[in-house]
Amino acid sequence: MNEREPWQVPQSSPATTVLVNGIEIGRGSRVRLRPSRRADILDLAMAGLEAEVDAVQEDFEGQLHIAVLIHDDPGRDLGASGKIGHRFFFTPEEVEPLDSHDGPATARPRVLVAGIGNMFLADDGFGPEVIAALRDWQAPPGVHVVDFGIRGMDLAYRLLDGYDAALLVDAAPRGEPPGTLTVFEPDPPPQDQVPEAHAMDPVRVLALAQRLGDGNIPRVLVLGCEPLVRMTGQEPDVVVTLSEPVREAVRRAVPLVASVVDTLLVDCRAVAAEHAVNQRTPKAAAYEER
Structure with missing residues (x-):
């Protein structure tokens, strides 16, 4: 079996989910933020925070980005509306899944x-x-x-x-x-x-x-x-x-x-x-x- 990257999207899945460390995450999944050392100062300030995945999106260059809502953000509802400043983007390598399960995830109800x-x-x-x-x-x-x-x-x-x-x-x-x-x-x-x-x-x-x-x-x-x-x-x-x-x-x-x-x-x-x-x-x- 070919070895895949830890965040590679399963070929049978749409671009709305992504595998991170063998766990499929998508809208509603819980994650902990682990920004890379090359991230900007705002992302670094959110290191270790828990968040909820709002969307998995692919840009024009085929790169995947995970949009998250911070659990303790008082403006979290604005982020759920797509407002800038309350919806944050990380790469799949920068999040740690918190939902413990095997196989494809069932999205958390909203x-x-x-x-x-x-x-x-x-x-x-x-x-x-x-x-x-x-x-x-x-x-x-x-x-x-x-x-x-x-x-x-x-x-x-x-x-x-x-x-x-x-x-x-x-x-x-x-x-x-x-x-x-x-x-x-x-x-x-x-x-x-x-x-x-x-x-x-x-x-x-x-x-x-x-x-x-x-x-x-x-x-x-x-x-x-x-x-x-x-x-x-x-x-x-x-x-x-x-x-x-x-x-x-x-x-x-x-x-x-x-x-x-x-x-x-x-x-x-x-x-x-x-x-x-x-x-x-x-x-x-x-x-x-x-």
Whole structure:
């Protein structure tokens, strides 16, 4: 058998994964950064840090580059959006895989927690308030927590950014007592639903995401809170405070978000594992047996 370089891409794999020290890594894999001595001072400052692989990319000269998000970077979510300064590139020789396994890797699930709502319309600000309350929560790797406010187009595009599941946190009137928290899977948007770029109603956002992604969107759940004060935006004054039952619900929503995310991660891993078994080729099986 020909000896291959420690980071050589398997011929049977697309350019989205790469072998590093015999371990196949791709989007979602955990790595430790080991920049070379010839690296610039910024890369050297990140030596030893843990990171999550965001992408494996090939340049015009055929060289492979691994784009990573630093685990402790407070602007990590900006990196996941492709923003310069929070997404870093290393060569395959400059990363050390941390996922311990034999054979091809199953990418770590990616889950989006999105707060939506208008903080100037009383209880409609429930979603953003929950995201603010989650600042001290140590989100599991692969989980990104973002306050989208009223940016419907941004959320629709983010849903199409390779996430396996999403949890939308929103004020959702369902006829329950004010402050009631409910986790539910929204109904699919009607076929004739007109997408609206600036709407933040979950159904309209999903309709927009489906239109942009040709129907391919991740599984979406909603953590809804029954509002007490409902505003339309036509009122002469703004209200930047939550009603008492909804403010108390923010406190209860934090552990509920963590619980729902854990469940989503388990479900995503199970789906990925089943898909990996179904996609195994004889060559992959032989690789695992070595």
